[in-house]
Amino acid sequence: MFFASLVAAIALAVIQRACAAPILDVCGRNDPHELDIRTFGVEGCQDENQGVYTLELSQSNVCYTFVDPIGSLTVADNLCTLTIYDDDACTEAPVVVPTNICQNGTWKSYKMTC
Ligand SMILES: *[C@@H]1O[C@H](CO)[C@@H](O)[C@H](O)[C@H]1NC(C)=O
Numbered sequence: 001m002f003f004a005s006l007v008a009a010i011a012l013a014v015i016q017r018a019c020a021a022p023i024l025d026v027c028g029r030n031d032p033h034e035l036d037i038r039t040f041g042v043e044g045c046q047d048e049n050q051g052v053y054t055l056e057l058s059q060s061n062v063c064y065t066f067v068d069p070i071g072s073l074t075v076a077d078n079l080c081t082l083t084i085y086d087d088d089a090c091t092e093a094p095v096v097v098p099t100n101i102c103q104n105g106t107w108k109s110y111k112m113t114c
Pocket of ligand 1: 043044102103104
């Protein structure tokens with residue numbers, strides 16, 4: 001009996017640790033959708049569509065790099081602010097991206113702030 005409750009307590013602790021992780025939303029907790037980024041491999045926001053990055057609140061204030069080299073992007077559903085950078089570490093040449101306006105450029109990383 002004691003052993004069973006010990007196992008349950010450990011399992012609960014593991015689940016709580018997972019819930020504290022910034023990216024994984026394994027617990028189905030309330031993590032509102034804040035912003036979408038659609039990226040393209042070339043300038044103009046039309047050709048070489050690379051798909052959408054969907055960002056939730058728990059992903060704010062974390063630096064991410066773009067998966068593929070990008071040439072342009074648009075931001076939609078912008079409830080938070082997206083800043084894009086020239087380097088991989090969210091430090092160089094920050095640009096705040098307006099909603100639904102094509103941004104040409106070969107940015108390397110991005111960070112959402114809510
Ligand atoms: C982005 O690039 C496209 C294609 O080169 C061009 O038509 C468009 O005017 C550019 N947009 C901006 C905001 O510079």
